[in-house]
């Protein structure tokens with residue numbers, strides 16, 4: 064694997080291989096085993112043009128647990144705020160000897176531009192670009208679902224026959240898009256449930272069922288219900304007129320949570336708007352995987368860094 068830019072083109076064997084390597088990394092990720100020397104002498108740059116807590120910190124932890132050096136770059140406080148371009152920023156990082164670049168950017172497609180540019184010879188990992196994709200979030204979500212369903216017997220398995228309902232702000236969600244491609248590649252069935260104004264106008268070619276009624280979706284007892292964050296920073300009142308109305312119709316409140324199946328799991332990529340898309344009772348319940356997702360993110364990001372930066376990077 065040369066770059067990790069999206070899950071749309073990720074083949075099932077490659078996805079399963081990455082999840083299996085993440086299983087191998089888990090004891091190191093969880094600090095039960097000391098760090099590995101795998102990336103000693105390599106440098107990972109976390110290049111973040113948008114805010115992040117989980118993704119940036121877990122990539123830093125993942126790189127350090129593989130013994131890489133880490134440089135954290137935030138656009139705020141850098142020369143980007145003086146107008147420096149992505150090209151000049153990338154060439155500056157190349158001059159510093161970056162072997163891997165983890166990039167989050169508000170523009171959809173920025174990681175592809177960087178990977179195709181020739182400005183820097185490094186493995187590029189997309190840590191979230193605009194409304195396009197967030198591939199490592201989907202991989203950690205798939206890893207979390209697989210572990211909950213199969214436990215220690217997860218290795219080699221996909222998610223065949225698993226039903227996943229993804230609820231909320233699909234329109235602005237790179238998490239929803241990356242999960243759609245990856246989960247269906249792994250054999251799961253995906254249903255989106257959202258207000259009509261928070262669905263993309265054109266979903267042709269998307270392998271998902273679509274509904275508008277969360278109560279009907281819950282009555283179908285999905286194996287997984289994944290609540291999306293309302294991305295208020297990306298929308299105006301035309302999309303999202305009323306928090307109370309949204310919560311009443313599309314929020315996973317206590318009453319809806321009680322109607323989920325006994326083995327259903329509740330996911331959220333974070334950060335959560337508690338009381339809006341998810342209640343605290345649901346978020347903090349035994350059914351919730353919110354903190355498991357964060358912990359598993361380190362294992363999955365170790366696997367991604369390992370595949371891109373150790374040994375020869377394959378041309379795919």
Ligand code: CP
Pocket residue numbers: 114115116117118119191200332333334
């Ligand atoms: N889930 C996710 O991407 O969280 P952060 O924005 O905190 O990185």
